[in-house]
Amino acid sequence: MITHLKGTVNKIAESSVVVDVNGVGYSVVCSARTLNEARNYSGLMHIFTVLSVREDSWTLYGFISEQERFWFNTLTSVQGVGGKVAMAILSVLSDEDIYHVFLTSDKNMLTRADGVGPRLALRIITELKEKVIGKVNLNIPMTIPASSEPGVWSDVISALVNLGYQRADILRVISSLQMSEDAGFDVLLKRVLTRLSSGA
Numbered sequence: 001m002i003t004h005l006k007g008t009v010n011k012i013a014e015s016s017v018v019v020d021v022n023g024v025g026y027s028v029v030c031s032a033r034t035l036n037e038a039r040n041y042s043g044l045m046h047i048f049t050v051l052s053v054r055e056d057s058w059t060l061y062g063f064i065s066e067q068e069r070f071w072f073n074t075l076t077s078v079q080g081v082g083g084k085v086a087m088a089i090l091s092v093l094s095d096e097d098i099y100h101v102f103l104t105s106d107k108n109m110l111t112r113a114d115g116v117g118p119r120l121a122l123r124i125i126t127e128l129k130e131k132v133i134g135k136v137n138l139n140i141p142m143t144i145p146a147s148s149e150p151g152v153w154s155d156v157i158s159a160l161v162n163l164g165y166q167r168a169d170i171l172r173v174i175s176s177l178q179m180s181e182d183a184g185f186d187v188l189l190k191r192v193l194t195r196l197s198s199g200a
Helices: 032-039 066-075 083-092 095-104 118-132 152-162 167-175 185-198
Strands: 004-012 016-021 024-030 044-053 058-063
Touching: 004 024, 004 032, 016 032, 016 044, 024 032, 024 044, 024 083, 032 044, 032 083, 044 066, 058 066, 058 083, 066 083, 066 095, 066 118, 095 118, 095 152, 095 167, 152 167, 152 185, 167 185
Parallel strands: 024 058
Antiparallel strands: 004 016, 004 044, 016 024, 044 058
């Protein structure tokens, strides 16, 4: 099992890099985020890997962090999510974005990735939510207040991101709130925005 590579970046293609390790070139399929990191390396690059073995092919997937590799392995545990789809998700969503998907059941964020339709997005959330929430070591909150209005927190977060606030900061503020379950979008947005503006 090849778990990581450390070498020089020899070539960068549309969806992969060639890493030269002591004269041996490894072709590694990567997310857009990892490819962007590879472009900035002039020396040795450390890439975490997953080797996928099928009857007709061997594919080496590469990741800039162990957290990104964790998400890949977690996503591909869902039926219908292969390496290509998982990489598409990792290319458009950060670690915090993916956690936010499960925290708020926001399937629309997942559908931003090529190959992910509403039905597959819902399956990913349904199968993985309990495995992810409270069990992922990210420096972001693990809970949000309950609300009787479906999707309200997703709408609040989206609005605040559009205003320029960082999603991790938004989630930290939301997790500290004690709100009535019948509070609507306008009330919630105002409360969170006030806390963010005051630096609380």
